[in-house]
Amino acid sequence: MADGDRGEEPLYVRDPAAWRRTLAEGNRFQARKRVAAKVVLHDGQGRLLLVDPTYKPFWDLPGGMAEANEPPHEAALREVREELGLDLVPGDLLCVEWTPPRDPWDDLLMFVFDGGTLTPERAENLHPVDPEVGAIGWFTPEEASQRLREDVWARTRQALLALENKTTVYLAPDR
Numbered sequence: 001m002a003d004g005d006r007g008e009e010p011l012y013v014r015d016p017a018a019w020r021r022t023l024a025e026g027n028r029f030q031a032r033k034r035v036a037a038k039v040v041l042h043d044g045q046g047r048l049l050l051v052d053p054t055y056k057p058f059w060d061l062p063g064g065m066a067e068a069n070e071p072p073h074e075a076a077l078r079e080v081r082e083e084l085g086l087d088l089v090p091g092d093l094l095c096v097e098w099t100p101p102r103d104p105w106d107d108l109l110m111f112v113f114d115g116g117t118l119t120p121e122r123a124e125n126l127h128p129v130d131p132e133v134g135a136i137g138w139f140t141p142e143e144a145s146q147r148l149r150e151d152v153w154a155r156t157r158q159a160l161l162a163l164e165n166k167t168t169v170y171l172a173p174d175r
Contacts (some may be wrong), residue, residue: 037076038063039115113116
């Protein structure tokens with residue numbers, strides 16, 4: 001008998017159904033993270049697209065919350081389609097940010113993807129198609145910094161730097 005061998009087969013071999021129940025029980029206690037996904041879209045003139053949601057007091061990048069078991073990149077594409085009627089090709093991941101719990105919300109993983117650069121005609125004709133978006137606008141980074149909440153601008157700035165440097169960044173507050 002080898003060291004550490006207890007002489008019996010592992011549970012997944014002896015009783016696959018019991019093993020699956022054990023995994024399910026463990027799964028009940030593992031963390032469930034809220035997930036959101038945003039997209040950085042450019043217009044070819046150095047400006048990025050912001051949306052003005054009707055349900056919160058500040059501008060934001062296009063995108064939103066992932067649905068249960070939805071991959072972040074698919075959530076980003078779905079949200080952009082719902083908000084703007086725009087079908088995008090999935091772009092590179094620019095940024096992942098972990099945000100700690102803030103009353104009333106649990107913690108959050110925010111993914112920011114590159115949405116590419118729209119043609120001038122497409123950028124000019126873009127408009128909200130979802131009542132949750134009151135307005136859209138193309139803004140220089142400096143203008144965007146004045147419209148976005150401070151923490152949203154910090155994430156957006158890091159995503160823009162990641163795009164420029166062809167990299168991905170991970171952000172989390174010091175704890």
